[in-house]
Amino acid sequence: MNQNDKEVRILLVEDDDVDAKAVERGFSKLSLANPIYRATNGVEALALLRGNDQQHQLTRPYIILLDLNMPVMGGLEFLQTIREDINLQDSIVFVLTTSEADEDRVAAYREHVAGYIVKSNVRDSFTKLIEMLDRYWRVVLLPT
Amino acid sequence: MSAYLIHSKKWLLTIIVIATGILCTSYLSLTIKHQLRQESQAKLQAIAEQIQTRLHESIELAINDIRALEAFYRSSDLVTREEFTVYATTLFDNRHEYIQALSWVPIVKHDQRSDFVATMQKYHPDFRVIERNSQGEIITRTQSDYYYPVTYIEPIESNRKALGFDINSNLIRRVSLDFARDSGEITATAKIRLVQEVGDSFGFLMLLPVYSSNNASARKNALKGFISGVFRINNLIDSAQQLAIQENLLLTLTDHTSGKDDLLYGDTNTNADFSFSLNLPQRDWRLHLSMTDSLRERTESPLSAIWIMAGGVLLSVLLGICIYELIQSRISGRRIYRLNQQIQQDNIQLEATVTERTKDLFYKNQQLEEHVEELTSKRQKLVSMMEEAEAAKQFAEQQTRELERSNRDLRDFAYVASHDLKSPLRGIDQLASWVIEDLEMGKMAEIPENLTLMRQRVQRLEALLNDLLAYSRIGRDEEKISTADCAALVEELFILNASPSTFTLTIEDDLPVFSTAVAPFEQVLRNLLSNAVKHHDRDNGSIHVSCTEEEDFYTFAVSDDGIGIDAKQHENIFKMFKTLKPRDEIEGSGMGLSMIKKIVEYYGGKVYLESTIGQGTTFYFSWPKVLKNNTIA
Structure with missing residues (x-):
């Protein structure tokens, strides 16, 4: 529960x-004050996570909200990359x-995503x- | 069995032929021999007759001479020595050969002897009347009643010894003298030894009495003397003998008057082949002719008959051998014929077999050929089927590829539907809801921004729909072929693209002018040019367009000096809706390059790029020099 006190980064x-x-x-x-970090594609996101840009490294605990269709590096590619990265x-x-495509959903869960949410469903x-x-x-204890 | 028969038959026939031949030849030979003998007998007889005739003639001539002399004496009372000599010599001129002498023998009575001798001695001083004693010596004639002394004799030279010879002194002569005197007939004596004979020849006398009166009853007293022809038998026979010797005959003369042969001439030992009578006055002479041994041999067994015999036998034997050989050859011929027939039969059978086999083979061959043909046709069918199958496979593969592409396109389109088309719509919806929300809550500050964003989404949606439409039309619109002046086209597009004036365009001189489907070509160039500007990181970029000519294609290059594209992205960028930057950052449908790729590949060309990060990117695309009807790869 201590973690929860800590602000989860988005x-x-x-x-x-x-x-x-x-x-x-x-x-x-x-009225959630959780800091939100924005990346427009997988490459930018990786840079934030690894902190190899001039930006600060994103520190834990964090939750990634990932779009799939993106230029340069799409969501699935990003997922594969972080799952192969020991730190990420x-x-x-x-x-x-x-995307409501089944293949995308299957591919995403295969990379052990926590949830697959279709935007249109949220309207x-x-x-x-x-x-x-x-x-x-x-509720959930996040990895540190 | 049959071989034995043939064998014996062969011999039998041969023997028969030889025997018949020999028999015939013998008969022929004998006949010929007989005939030849007869012929030679006849010939010999003719010769003998000739000889006989010649002798006869001689004798006849002599008789005629004697008669002529007698007639001379009869016609004159006294014939002087001279007259006699003349007359006789005339006769001798022709007949010397067969007559030894002609003489006048008067009758001289004993009382007249001395006068006679005296008269004669006037001409022949040594003349005397002579006789031959029992020892054969010449002596003076003893006393007798009368004498018949040879008075005149011609030719005197060769007959002088006879002069004065009393022919009456000899018994043989006397018999004839008496007969002649009594009969008045010319009379030949038996064989005598002539007084004048110096050789071993017999002789005879032919006596013709001369009378003073022709009264037959007074003849004995009227006898004046005799005309005597003296014949030496050897001389008489000579000519005949010569003829006989020529003909290989032996001549024998005998006196048969007494009933038995008294040899006159020749050899008694020989057997006469021919005997003829030779009539002399008061004499029955026989002329015998016999063949010499050689002639006899020749006649008995003539050489030709022997030759015929020998030849015949030889011929028969040869004929026999020939027939033997003939039969032999006929037998072997028959055997050969039989063998031949056998062979022929075998041959025919063989031929038949061969023919059958050939037919069989032919049939089989035909079957085989049919089989082969069938197989070939089947194979051809198979090949064509395989080809068809291959073609079908290729077609199917192509179709599959097409289908895949189509599926991919559809999938891509699904993306468009699910994301790229939906997201602006959703964005609009979202923004609209926010505007409403903000209006309700009276927060006006964000409303203009959201409305601007909404319009942006609407424009984006429109652009997306336009591009999609264009993309789907690639290859469907009819190609309008017209001339493309590439340099002019590039320049025009660059300006129409509303490129910022800060960009510079350089065009190489060697851009071609060629005939092609200008609309899609223009689209490719436009998109590349707009990409070059749109994705440039600076506002003062420069763009360079060039072209290289290859065999079938022109390869165009559009270069920029922008940030470049990571090699990892070279594949992705051609995918539909792939953009390297968020759309909010650079407005674009994400279809430009995929559209270029689709167009270029539709015309058989390729699109690729070279890029160095931070230095720039060059897009290449190849475009056919001449369009083909079906340019889909």
């Missing part, structure tokens, strides 16, 4: 600005995508997703 990997904004609005709407393979990842109540995430990290 890594949002999303190329669409509107979707990113929707997540941010959901957080602010629920235990990362909690939620897939947040517009305007994007807040439900955020609430679910809030509860999740309150």
